Amino acid sequence: MPEHRALYVPEKQAPFVVKSIPTWVPGRGELLIKVESAGLAPVDWIMQSTGILVEKYPVILGLDVAGTVEQVGEGVTKFKKGDRVFKEGSLGENPFAGFQQYTLAHEDTTAKIPDNITFDQAATIPLALATSAVALYHDGENAIGGTCGLTPPWEAGGRDKYKGQATVVFAGASTVGQMTIELLKLSGFDPIITTASLSNAEFLKTLGATYVLDRKLSPEALHAEIRKITQAPFKTIYDAAGASETQHLGYDLLAPGGILAAVQHDLIAPEKKVPEKKSFFMYGDVNVPQNRKLGSSLFSKLTGLLEEGALKPIPVEVVPGGLEGIPVALEKLRKGVSCVKLVARPQET
Numbered sequence: 001m002p003e004h005r006a007l008y009v010p011e012k013q014a015p016f017v018v019k020s021i022p023t024w025v026p027g028r029g030e031l032l033i034k035v036e037s038a039g040l041a042p043v044d045w046i047m048q049s050t051g052i053l054v055e056k057y058p059v060i061l062g063l064d065v066a067g068t069v070e071q072v073g074e075g076v077t078k079f080k081k082g083d084r085v086f087k088e089g090s091l092g093e094n095p096f097a098g099f100q101q102y103t104l105a106h107e108d109t110t111a112k113i114p115d116n117i118t119f120d121q122a123a124t125i126p127l128a129l130a131t132s133a134v135a136l137y138h139d140g141e142n143a144i145g146g147t148c149g150l151t152p153p154w155e156a157g158g159r160d161k162y163k164g165q166a167t168v169v170f171a172g173a174s175t176v177g178q179m180t181i182e183l184l185k186l187s188g189f190d191p192i193i194t195t196a197s198l199s200n201a202e203f204l205k206t207l208g209a210t211y212v213l214d215r216k217l218s219p220e221a222l223h224a225e226i227r228k229i230t231q232a233p234f235k236t237i238y239d240a241a242g243a244s245e246t247q248h249l250g251y252d253l254l255a256p257g258g259i260l261a262a263v264q265h266d267l268i269a270p271e272k273k274v275p276e277k278k279s280f281f282m283y284g285d286v287n288v289p290q291n292r293k294l295g296s297s298l299f300s301k302l303t304g305l306l307e308e309g310a311l312k313p314i315p316v317e318v319v320p321g322g323l324e325g326i327p328v329a330l331e332k333l334r335k336g337v338s339c340v341k342l343v344a345r346p347q348e349t
C-alpha cells in the first residue's frame with residue numbers, strides 16, 4: 001500500500017510529529033492531490049497549542065493546499081491527472097488536510113491554478129478568500145452565524161453592484177483583510193477604508209483600498225478619521241482583526257440596517273446591541289454543507305478571476321524544511337507577521 005509523510009498532532013497539546021501513513025484513496029467526486037505548497041494560518045498553531053476545535057486525535061492540520069492531481073475518484077469530470085489545482089481543507093478532516101504530502105479534495109470546491117500563478121501563491125488564497133466570501137456573499141440559507149447577503153461579484157449582476165457604497169475593513173493587511181478588500185473592490189464599494197501599519201498602506205491601495213488609517217490610533221481617533229473621510233452610511237463593515245475594540249468601533253460606525261462581519265466570536269457588549277444593527281462571526285469553510293453552494297459557485301469562477309487579475313494572491317514567504325519546518329514557522333506566525341502568508345513545501349520533507 002502506498003504511503004506518504006504527514007505532520008501529526010498525536011494528542012491534545014502534544015508537539016507535532018512527522019510520520020508515514022497510508023495514502024488516501026479518493027472516493028466518488030474526490031481527487032487525490034500531491035501537495036506542492038501548504039499555507040499556514042493562525043488557527044493551526046491555536047489548535048495545536050490549545051486543543052480547541054479538535055474533536056479527535058491524532059489530527060493533521062493545514063487548510064490551504066496547492067498541488068497536482070495524482071488520481072481522480074469515480075464520477076470526476078472536471079480534472080485529470082497532472083492538473084495544477086488548489087483547494088481549502090476542513091478543520092479536523094485528516095484526509096483533506098494540508099500538512100501532508102498527499103491530500104484529498106472535493107471536485108466542486110477545487111479550482112485549476114492558472115499559468116500566471118505559482119503553487120506557493122495559490123496556497124495563499126483558499127482559507128482567506130473563503131472567510132471573506134462566506135461572510136460577504138452567502139445567500140443566507142442555513143448560513144452559519146450570518147451573512148452580509150451581497151450578490152457575489154463573480155455571478156451575473158454582481159460586479160460593481162454596490163458602486164459608491166462606503167465600507168470599512170479592519171486589519172486590511174491580514175490575509176483575510178487583503179482578500180476582503182479585493183472582493184469589496186470587485187463589488188464596487190467606494191471608498192474602501194482600511195486600518196493597517198502604515199508601512200503596508202501603498203500595497204493595500206494596489207489591492208483596492210482607498211484610504212489606509214494607522215491601526216495604532218485609538219478607537220476614538222479612528223472613528224473621527226473615518227468620519228472625516230465620509231459621512232456616508234456604512235451598511236457593510238468587515239472586521240478581519242476580530243478584537244473587542246475593532247468590533248465595537250465597527251458596530252458604532254454601522255448605519256441602521258447595517259451588518260458587521262467579524263472573524264472572531266461576536267464580542268459586542270449585550271447592552272450596546274440594537275435591533276437595527278446586526279453583527280456576526282463567520283465560519284470560513286467552503287466544504288461544510290451550509291457553505292457548499294457558495295463554495296462551488298466561487299471555485300467554479302476562481303481560475304478566471306485569477307487569470308484576469310481581478311483577484312491577486314497574497315505576498316508569500318516560503319518557509320524552509322518541508323513538513324518538519326512547519327512547527328518553527330507556526331511559532332513565527334504566532335509571534336506575528338505583517339502582510340504576508342507563510343507557505344511550506346511538503347515534498348521537501
Ligand SMILES: NC(=O)c1ccc[n+]([C@@H]2O[C@H](COP(=O)([O-])OP(=O)(O)OC[C@H]3O[C@@H](n4cnc5c(N)ncnc54)[C@H](OP(=O)(O)O)[C@@H]3O)[C@@H](O)[C@H]2O)c1
Binds near residue numbers: 242
Ligand atoms: N472565522 C473564521 O472562519 C476565520 C478564518 C480564518 C481566519 N480567522 C481569524 O482571522 C484573523 C486573521 O487571520 P489571518 O490569517 O488573516 O491573520 P494574519 O494574516 O496572520 O494577520 C496578521 C495581520 O493582522 C493585522 N492586524 C492584527 N491586528 C490588527 C488590528 N487591531 N488592526 C489592524 N490590523 C491588525 C496586522 O497588520 P499590520 O501588519 O498592518 O500591522 C498583520 O498584518 C485571525 O484571528 C484568525 O484566527 C477566522
